[in-house]
Amino acid sequence: MQSVDRQIHFLGNRRSYASDFTPALLDPERPLPSVVSGPNGKAAGKRYNVYRNNVTVSLINALAATFPATQRITGVDFFRAMARFHVRATPPTSPLLFEYGHEFPTFIERYEYAQAMPWLGDVARIERAWLDAYHAADETPLSPQGLSSIPPERLAESILTTHPATRIVCSGFPAISIFAANRKDNPVSQIEASEPEDALITRPGFEVVVRHLPLGGAVFLSHLIAGKTLGSAASAAFEENSQFDLPASIAGMIESGAFTSVTQGE
């Protein structure tokens, strides 16, 4: 008897006012939910559409707030149409809207009407990383003294701890130049860059900083972030590009605040 009751309760939960109310929220083709009506025998069409509109528009607005440079490049109408497709296909799964949009850059790359802008997905990736860095935990970056406390002969075996804000975005396009030119309200002048650009995003204090990494820099930092030793990260970077400048990359790594501490090798 008890198990039957439990089963009924379970089925009751599966088919609830929420399961009736939600399917049409993000799908304008679906009929109105049967559980609602207007008051005193009135129709529910325009009334239910208020919820449809609130959900869709607020989520598009959330994407527009996270990806302002992307919106500036495409124009508002193009962006909102693109974002509407994404919101309907991939609504958020967390109530924290600043976490929304991690799948948007990949969506942009596949979006039929954005094919003429092959770099747009990477610009969006930088913007998404920017917001990750903005909300990341506060930690004090590794100081030059912190690194120089390691005896030189132990340096190659050292391992670094990554700052919570640190992100790398590698692009086959001049994505940083395009991002930087469109992130501000100033008029966009001709973008001269045409070479691929790899970005390092950090937040050493309260300001998010986006830097252009030198040749081999992304490989170097990615290895360090993955927990590899300084020596093996440098070797990998040299292998990637023989012009890799180790002293400059170490200086940049400290200056950017990409790491919080260093552990000397065994």
Next chain:
Amino acid sequence: MNELVIPRAARALADLRFPAHSIAGLAGTSLKPEHLLSILADDTQSGFFEAHAENYMGAGGPPHHSLALIRRDYPVSLHGVCMSIGGPQSLDKTHLARFKALIDRYEPALVSEHLAWSTHNTTYFNDLLPLPYTAETLARVADHIDQVQEVIRRPILLENPSTYVVFPQSTMSETDFIRRLVRRTGCGLLLDINNVFVSATNHGYSALTYLADFPLDHIGEIHLAGHAKQADDEGELLLIDSHDGPVADAVWILFEIVIGQCGPIPTLVEWDSAIPDWPILKAEAVAAQAILDRHSQILMSGRANAVR
């Protein structure tokens, strides 16, 4: 040496906690990042600020820095928007833990949430969605409120919703539902007067009748906001709880009536979309404060007369 050092260290720890600014009888405004610099530069500001909890649930960065600066100087109310208390599914324990952590960190004067839901299965809809009012939903919502209050170890203020549709399956009125929730859970109430006016207009009942049925004794905070006008399928007025403009005259009048009856309750002016410059939002709060102060004086002189 040690005797001197230890108390100093203990005092330093105690100093980390925020001052206990009183929120009694104050008007306040929603805290918006675009206003931060104006607020910090404004030494005539004396109200409270209400923060949307979810905006401060990141690990760190400028949002926490701003909220800490505001909390140091002003009373703060923490307003949860997406606990989904009114939904049929279990509360998200991770989200509840984040909510508790924020309350522990900022020690807000008031903590509130909504009689609504926004998550179903794993999808977050980012809107305050309505629920039917039945014995079954009453039990479920009461359980959710109990759960929140047990975790955060303090009562919440529950906000009445603005709605556009009805559920024919409902067996009780919204005010009955709310009154029974208060009785079962001991929660307080956040009376959103704009929501009362919006829902009353949309559903064709009187806002005054709703307020007469509302358990006014349990109100710990009031919300005022602007609304927009649309039309329903019959071409009749449908109000939208848009929070994108000044408080409507009708809402000010209802506010005066409520304060006349309840005394000066902390009152927030919400403005979340098409956000104006700080002086415009502040002027709305100053207008609310004037009404609160007038009724505070009436109360005081009434008490003085009673003593005499």
